[in-house]
Amino acid sequence: MSSAFTKSAARNIFYGGAVFFFLLLVGLSFDTMQTLPKRDNRENLNESAIRGKHIWETRNCIGCHTLLGEGAYFAPELGNVYTRRGPDFIKAWIQSQPTGVPGRRQMPNFNLTDAQLDDLVEFFKYTAGIDTAKWPPNIEG
Amino acid sequence: MKLATALWVFLLILTALTTQAAVVAAGFLVPFVLVTTYIKGQVVIDHFMGLRHATSRLRWIVPAWLLVVIGGIAYTFTLS
Amino acid sequence: MKYQSQAVAKPYFIAAIGLFLGQILFGLIMGLQYVVGDYLFPAIPFNVARMVHTNLLIVWLLFGFMGAAYYLIPEESERELYSPKLALAMFWIFLVAGAATILGYLLVPYATLAEMTGNDILATMGREFLEQPLPTKVGIVIVALAMLFNLSMTVLKGRKTAINLVMLLGLWGLAIFFLFSFYNPANLVKDKFYWWWVVHLWVEGVWELIMGAMLAFVLIKVTGVDREVIEKWLYIIIAMALISGLIGTGHHYYWIGTPEYWQWWGSVFSAMEPIPFFMMTLFAFNMVNRRRREHPNQAAVLWALGTGVMAFLGAGVWGFLHTLAPVNFYTHGSQITAAHGHMAFYGAYAMVVLTMISYTMPILRGREANSRKAQVMEMWAFWLMTIAMVFITLFLTAAGILQIWLQRIAAEPMGFMAAQDQVALFYWMREITGLVFFTGLTLYIVSFFVKGEEARAS
Amino acid sequence: MTIAATLPASPDQPRTLPGDLAIWFFIFAELLVFGVFFLAYAFARARNVELFDASQLQLDRISGAINTALLISSSYFVVRAVDRIRHGASRACAGWLVAAMALGGAFLVLKLTEFAGKFAAGITMSTNTFFMFYIGLGFFHFMHVVLGMIILGWVAHKAWRGGYSAADHAGVETGASYWHMVDLVWIVLFPLIYVMH
Structure with a gap:
């Protein structure tokens, strides 16, 4: 040995x-x-959603929000925001920013056009359809 | 080497018995297979790996691993 | 300093400390924005502050790694650096590019910055930690390749030790995995999947090689323990790091649309990830206990031991806390992640760079160790920063647990912002602790200017 | 040497695990992974007995048994190889190692046939939890057999060229220890996944 x-x-x-x-x-x-292909909802990844992802990226949304749980933890999860809020609320919300309420967290206004807002919503619709193994635990994200 | 050869044959017989047990006995199967598996594992550890004659402080780890794994598996079969 | 060319490490280390200071300042801004939401809005929105905070962290650590490599590789190879001029040129390129990028973040709206810098040609921006404009990303690759050429030539012509081979391998890995930052498919699941090949395979993969090599180098120097012993443990530790860490990538693949078997693979392997960190702690303490000499630089010894402990706590324990899939289901994307991120980055990477700086800077400035007075101040800085980081982590963990309870577990789940309001107290406490950290860092910087009689070996 | 109680690092310490201590760190890590996977399987099964029992029926138990016999026999051949080198018989040692590798190769062929059948039937790791373990663990073990064969091949090559002696053959024991670990893991894996229900 x-x-x-x-x-x-x-x-x-x-x-x-x-x-x-x-x-x-x-x-x-x-x-x-x-x-x-069975899980990533690629059938709903249309041209509009692809443009929406580009808007998501070039406005650095990940710097405040999480998307499927990844990103910053300063603002709500958006992977399922389409299911939580619906398209109209999302668009109205983005357009009404910043709220200007003193002492509250503020989101910048990115001056998106209607077409851009539609693209962004389409992107959220796509992300909400991804099979995430039932995450998040509830609709609040 | 005679011992090793005998153990080799012994292990092959146990393997055959393990496999055969799957078709014959129902309630008897799990305990029987667990015991034969434990014996087989211990034989390999002691005589093939040669840990029986090792003097290292670490030699208990592999037999302990076998015990924990077989014990844990045995436990889960009491759950259902 | 055994070789003249090791001096190029000095500007790298100075830049690293400067950027570290910037990182902490922006951290304080963000910490305040957590509780006073409109602080500095719209001048510095949170997403900009965060981008600056995280990018400065990455850049200062890279400066630290590069400086460490330029110091350690000539000494290990027993020859001068292949080209000190190239190393110095790369320093200025990297510094200017880094500064320009940060100014770009602060002065230009991000969408405009993207347009100006060719993001429409190849869209790579706007992903967490990889926010850099295309030219900056290309610049990082060029700087890294020039550095690797320089260092590889040095090693090829010189002595090959475990330490310089592992260091070089870590840096090569760093450059190679960074290439995945150029791959940004429209398919979000694929995007995230390969994004982790940069982020995870850096911090839980190749960076651990760099960290191990740096720690081993300093331990050889300050303890005088036989190189053979240190180097074989280095190999075993980094082997464990990669064995657990490579498949451990799976702990990021639970909820992003990837197959569910990752919940098993990720849980099993990442549960093992504390092992190499634990070994590293044992390793550091053992080598110091078996020391053959009393090195006059006691501050460097303290940093080395601190790295072992804090890396184990931050990366090992706090990582393990939320790495198992059933736990991670609730903690994913909460303040728990932030808690782990802070202590892991500080304990593993910030501290190992500070260890290296603590050991090398006096030598680069022409003495074996700083004066007793300066060292005492540096040790105070060590304790202030380290204890502050422990409490930042504890407060964020508390915030995270409460957040998860209110938002994800309670019978009547709260909305995100409502839950944030409930945990504000912990954010305040984190911000105050952040000020303590800042005090420690200030003291650390001041300690470089404290004079006094040089410490001698006892 | 009191410190060494936590970290046995000095080469002068008595330590007689067969082969190099370094391989034992690797073996312990591997056993830990496999052990956790085995227990994970057992607990997952207890929570879903019908699915596991039904899926298990689709496995080829005889193929698994033959594979067990192959690995046990190859382990035995490796024991013979170590015995030979202790007597200084390099060529005989290499011969036994090659024989062990041949059995390892047969294991791989049989295992691939099994997998091919499953893939042809459209079964993947995502089919259900049972097949996640059957294919995942089986493939993980498969790769270990490949790695073990590479190690044995390397050792055999060196032995053939007379690189070991009766006095100095730590390399043979190092490779042998790893191969026995691969065997040991399969000895537990086979009854657990193929037989017990």
């Missing part, structure tokens, strides 16, 4: 383990990509 703890064995385990588990991650990611 030998008794050793060598640097070369430790190094080999590091390299071997890293490659092994990276390949496993790639394998699982490959399977995920195969499974996504």
Whole structure:
């Protein structure tokens, strides 16, 4: 019986383990990509929703809100806002910002056109249809 | 090496019994398979891995792992 | 300083500390906006402040990593840096690009900034932590590649030790996984899936290699323990980090539209993620206990030990708290995440960079260690910042638990803003603790200017 | 050496786990993962017995049993290989290792046939929780067999070229320990997923 703890064995385990588990991650990611069409609501990802995502990104909405739970925690979750509030409320809300109530959190007004608002709502409609394994726990997000 | 060879045959027989048990006995199946699995695992740990003769402070980990896993599985079969 | 070219680390470290200060200032602004919603509105809306806060964090840590690499790799390779001029040029490019980006965030509306910087050619902006305009992202790649070329050439021509190989591998990984930031599919699920290949594979993957290498380097220097021993433990620790952390990516794939088996894979592997951090803590304390010399720089020893403990608490314990899928179902996207994020980033990455700075800066300034007086002040800064961070984390955790209860569990769930009003007390306490942190940081900076007699080995 | 109680790091300490201590850290980590997965399976099954029992009927138990026999036998061959190198017989050691690898290869072929059948029937990891475990854990173990074979192949190659001796053969024991771990895990996996219901 030998008794050793060598640097070369430790190094080999590091390299071997890293490659092994990276390949496993790639394998699982490959399977995920195969499974996504059933879950990611891509049939509702139309041109308007794609434009909506672009608006979402270029106004840095993620800097205050979460989307499917990821982002900043300063303002409400919006992944399910379409279900919670409906299209008309969303548009009216965005247009009425900022509220200007002293001491309350303020959302900037981004001066979006009607067409842009429709695109954004279409994006929220798409996100609300993604199969998120029943998250969030309730409609409040 | 004679011991190892004998144990090898023993393990193969236990495997055959485990597999066969699935079709014969209903209430008897789970305890029987758990016991044979535990014996098989312990044989591999002691004689193939060679931990029986190891003097390291860490040698208890693998048998303890086997015990916890088999014990945990046994427990879940009492739940249903 | 054994090699002249190690001096290029100095501007990197100074910039890192400067940007760290900026990060904390914007953190304080955001903390106040949490309770006084219209503070500085519309001059600095919350999303802008947050973008500055997080981007400054990333940039100062990158400055710290780069500085550390430029210091450590020549010393480990036992030769001068391949090109100190290139390293210095990259410093200025990175600093100017970073400053311009931050000014862009502050002075120009984000949508205009996006338009000006070619976001319509390749849309990459507006995703958390990856808000940088396209030219900045390209700039980061160029700076990283130039640095990697410089460092790789140094290592190739010099001595190859575990520490410089691991450091180099970590930096290569950092650059390679950053390339995923250029992939932004319209499909939100795919977007998020690969977004984590930057964010998670950085902080819970390759950055841990960088962190391990830096910590190992400082421990060799301050303890005098045999390199062979430290290096083999380094390999084992980072092996554990990648074994658990790579599939641990799955803990981000529970609720974003990805298949549900990730709940199993993510839970099992990320439950193991505290192990490498725990080993790192044991490692740091053991090496210091077995030290063969009393290094005069006791502040650096304190930082090294603190990194081990705080990384374990922040990344390990606070990560584990909400990593199992059934728990994460309730905590996902709440203040619990913020609590974990703060202590993990401080404990693992901010502290390891400060450890490195604490050890190297006196040497870069021509002495083995700072004066006793300066060190005492630095240690005060250590305790103020660290204890403040512990309390920030505790208050945010309390806020998070209450928020989850009110908004997600209670029989009559509250709306988001109503729940926020209920937890305002904790936000106030967090803001006050933030001021303590700021005091600690100020003291830290002041300690660089304290003179006095040089400390000697006892 | 009181500190070493928490972290056995010094090379002069007596430590006689077969092979290099480094591989044992890897083995412990792997056993932890597999152990947690096994218990997760068992608890998930207890909460959904009908689904698990019904899905289990679709498995080919005989194929699983043959695979168990293959891995046990290959483990035994590895024991023979270690015995040979302790007597300084490098070539014989390499021979036994190659034989063990051949059985590992047979395991892979059989396992692939099983998986191909399931995929052809449209079964994936997302079909249900049982198949998540059957395919996920099976594939995870499959990759371990591949890795084990790579390690054995490397050791066999070095042994064939006389890289080990009766006095110095830690590398053989290191590879052997890993292979036995792969075997041990399958010894639990087979009855758990294929047999018990």
